[in-house]
Amino acid sequence: MAMKTRKRQPTTTAPLIPSVVDAVPAPPAWEAGHQITAAQQGVGLLVGRSDDQWQIRSGAALLKARRAASCLLQPAVGDTVSFCLVAPEEAWITAILQREDAPEHVISADRPLRVEAPELTLRSERMHLQADDTELVADRLHLVSQELNVFGATLKMVGQVLSSVFDRVTHHAQHHLRHTEAVDRVQAGHVELQAKQTVRLSSEHTLIDGHQLVKARGGQIHFG
Secondary structure (H helix, E strand, C coil), X not given: CCCCCCCXXXXXXXXXXXXXXXXXXXXXXXXXXXXXXXXXXXXXXXXEEECCEEEEEECCEEEEEEECCCCXXXXXXXXXXXXXXXXXXXXXXXXXXXXXXXXXXXXXXXXXXXXXCCCCCCXXXXXXCCCCCCCCCCCCCCCCCCCCCCCCCCCCCCCCCCCCCCCCCCCXXXXXXXXXXXXXXXXXXXXXXXCCCCCCCCCCCCCCCCCCCCCCCCCCCCCC
């Protein structure tokens, strides 16, 4: 007996599929009727400066422009720069593209400048730091140098522990005053004190101990 096959009828309710139109993001604000300020990019040559404005020669046009805040490199006459023209009388220098002959590059800002990074490395053959007031704060500071020279009118050091190790120490001063509240001890293989005029030892108790010899020599010797 032949079996009859039944054709499957298509369902009348299809599953809900997101529309392609719904997946498209909303148009930006300027497409919704808001206008943005148009700008024109250009390249030119700096030919002069007047106060805080620079003169740019771009083709046959001569424009006046100011340096953008993001352009930290100080422009110089003769530089090839990239500028942004936002109005007929308003142009901004955005980058220094090329510099022919300049003795140095200067990074400048019209307000305090701060650099933040997890680690900062400066490397140069010669470094010169000049400031009216300099403050260095660190939990740990290491200075490693083959030769260290410190020059100043006043040098002040305040701390809890001072430890120094040298092969040779040479000290010269017009006046040397030292004050120790507790113990002042000198330990050496040979100690020599020499004065041109007077040597004075004063204490409540003075002890002089020589294991083998105690010698005093002078034109006059007074005891008591």
